[in-house]
Amino acid sequence: MIYQFSFRYFSQKFTKPMITNHGIWEIRESIIIRLIDEKDQITWGEISPISWFGSETIEQALDFCRQLPKEITKEIIFAIPDKLPACQFAFESSTHPGGFRLCSRVSVPEASFQSPGTNLTYSGLLPAGKSALNQWSNLWEQGYKTFKWKIGVNEINQELEIFDLLISSLPTSAKLRLDANGGLTYQQAKLWLEKCDQFSPKIEFIEQPLSVDKFTEMQELSNLYLTPIALDESVANLHQLESCFQQGWRGIFVIKPGIFGSPSQLREFCKQHQIDIVFSSVFETEIGRQASLQLAAELSTNNRAVGFGINHFFQQQEANWLESLWKTF
Numbered sequence: 001m002i003y004q005f006s007f008r009y010f011s012q013k014f015t016k017p018m019i020t021n022h023g024i025w026e027i028r029e030s031i032i033i034r035l036i037d038e039k040d041q042i043t044w045g046e047i048s049p050i051s052w053f054g055s056e057t058i059e060q061a062l063d064f065c066r067q068l069p070k071e072i073t074k075e076i077i078f079a080i081p082d083k084l085p086a087c088q089f090a091f092e093s094s095t096h097p098g099g100f101r102l103c104s105r106v107s108v109p110e111a112s113f114q115s116p117g118t119n120l121t122y123s124g125l126l127p128a129g130k131s132a133l134n135q136w137s138n139l140w141e142q143g144y145k146t147f148k149w150k151i152g153v154n155e156i157n158q159e160l161e162i163f164d165l166l167i168s169s170l171p172t173s174a175k176l177r178l179d180a181n182g183g184l185t186y187q188q189a190k191l192w193l194e195k196c197d198q199f200s201p202k203i204e205f206i207e208q209p210l211s212v213d214k215f216t217e218m219q220e221l222s223n224l225y226l227t228p229i230a231l232d233e234s235v236a237n238l239h240q241l242e243s244c245f246q247q248g249w250r251g252i253f254v255i256k257p258g259i260f261g262s263p264s265q266l267r268e269f270c271k272q273h274q275i276d277i278v279f280s281s282v283f284e285t286e287i288g289r290q291a292s293l294q295l296a297a298e299l300s301t302n303n304r305a306v307g308f309g310i311n312h313f314f315q316q317q318e319a320n321w322l323e324s325l326w327k328t329f
């Protein structure tokens, strides 16, 4: 099969900047790719790198797209090097059966809770800091029962105080995930875990408490406390996932399909090993989102809510944004 290949740069400003321990993120830069096969079928893919997570940069992805011929094959797609994981995801998922087509509207209203044929539940992302306190109820009204709050952003005592308020205001049936983005010290992580254990099992897990180089310490912490630990930055791509699994990690793995790399290799890994996975967004458009959610529906385990409750970080797209994008050069 030969595909006609074209691509466009696309950027979106967050309605509120995304604040994590890595810093402030204001604009989501992506590349949308379009493939047209010999039967004139059009499919789409999305490259949305996060270089601070270890993926390629947007410039590297653009360079890759620019050097590709106008006609490409599956051989070319399956030969994309592992150092371009967001590109691997985009090209492979656009040729996968069920790859994104422009069937109905491109942008789907907030929290499409019943994606056809799946019964995924969603985790809603709260803003960092004390704004979480007046934001969770909007999400609750939209049907979210699981929330994620960023920690390791402000001073720890201040965050622990906000945490107390948040925990006491959340409904009994709500669950909370904390995401430190690798920003805690070992002592701070212990403080947080002790705190979380007091509310167990309301705190579903703490995500990436320590930096990627602190694997042994995180393994130690996972043995010391009830509250589970989820690896995220530590397992950003297949190579890292394999390495953490080989080293004996049997806690939770957060997988962001958009930067993880080849979806078929992820499917293969999941067939070989029963792992506890939480799927998570990279702030992709509807194109990457659909491909990622399809993987999540296939591979999710233990009924973990998927971390795709992020639409409130973007303005809703015009229905014809994709068509309009292709009219630009």
Ligand SMILES: O=C(O)CCC(=O)c1ccccc1C(=O)O
Pocket (backbone or CB within 6 Å): 050, 123, 124, 125, 148, 179, 181, 232, 279, 280, 281, 282, 283, 306, 307, 308, 309, 310
């Ligand atoms: O996982 C979620 O619930 C939302 C997505 C999310 O938090 C995220 C989105 C982009 C980059 C990094 C992260 C993260 O999990 O650290």
Ligand SMILES: [Mg+2]
Pocket (backbone or CB within 6 Å): 179, 181, 207, 208, 232, 233, 254
């Ligand atoms: Mg995370």
